[in-house]
Amino acid sequence: MTIKVLGPGCMNCRTLEQRTRDALTQLDSQASVEKVTDLDGMMAYGVMRTPGLVIDERLVWQGGVPTVEKIKELITANVQASR
């Protein structure tokens, strides 16, 4: 599983990255977290309102900072969906 955090590097994007890492730690997951900061890269996923969260190349969230609990839900839901 690869997770990408999309955002140009403002406060909200960094908060989302931190929370995603926390969520992964709580889930005992080894998934890698990448940051996508260039506009073209973000557009490729259709993100318009940063920050965005991409799990296994699918955009699952954009336009706000979800809570750690919500991120855990998103991760579990999308991993099961891809199986």
Add this chain to the structure above:
Amino acid sequence: MKEWVKFTLLASAFAIFYFAPIDAPIVLQSISAGLSLLHEYARLHVLTCLVPAFFIAGTIAVYVKKDAVLQLLGPTTKKYIAYPIASVSGGILAVCSCTILPLFTGIYKRGAGIGPAVAFLFTGPAINITAILLTSSVLGWDFAIGRLVAAVVISVLAGLLMAALFRDHDRKNADGEFAAGLGGDVPYSNFTILAFFLLQLAILVVFGLSVDPALKAVIIIAMIVAVLGIVLFKFQKEHNLEWLRETWDLTKKILPYLFVGVFVAGIIEAVIPQDVVTALVGQNTILSNAIASTFGAFMYFATLTEVPIIQKLMSLGMGRGPALTLFLTGNALSLPSMIVLFKVMGKRQAPAYILTIMVLSIIAGWLFGELL
């Protein structure tokens, strides 16, 4: 920051302290003018205007349903809906300045096209709620409303013009979902959210009224209690924490730069001779508006710092027309933003956009100076 950059900064700071004529009257005057303007802002504007404004902006960031607005900027929307929506939505969609460019690129490349995208790009920074509220607190309601109306009108005109010039570039890319999977919706009634928003706005407005201080205090405390009531009994903890976090993020992002900007504005008043300002931008002529427009287009103003700088330029004799022109281009354009525009829009579109904005701002400033 790279190590050599740090070294250069430190070395130049040292050189300034070493060589600067610290005892010269002009240096002492500048520092004291800077400090006294900071004092004025701290006394008059921080608690009564900026703090409520940051909370209001935090409310917008957490509670306004943005996906509905964004859907209206999609590729299938009618033009007469897309333009007005684009020109006002900057106020609710782009509370943080770094969200403007992704939104612009998205509307441009996947959504309603270059016209509405340009309208959004121009008004996004100009009609942000904290900027309008601080302008009215410092310079008065006429300026705040003039700034708001001029920005909205110019954005639609600039958008229409760009769409007419570059029609063939406007190929719609309708594949894939537009603005799907947006987060941030909350399970409260519109009425509760509206009441929450209006109560905070009312606090700020009452602060500005000139009524009996005791009465004012009673009203404000009552409204703060009402806001707290909604926070404690209506909203969930999770959303309240988000509200505080957004407010705090915004404060961290804006307030330090504003303090520096206020200090610099104070220095400007002490350093720039009054006759230079009156000669260049004192009258409301096309030329003086053009000077203000060009200066604003290249100069970079951090969010909100345009307010103290224009305030001090006006106290040195800048006319109302050129002041409004400077508000319009100062926010929308800067040398760094021009470079980004060239990359995102292209070599032909970017200069066309920049010139359009500069010319329309001159006209708007001139009209404002003549009529009001």
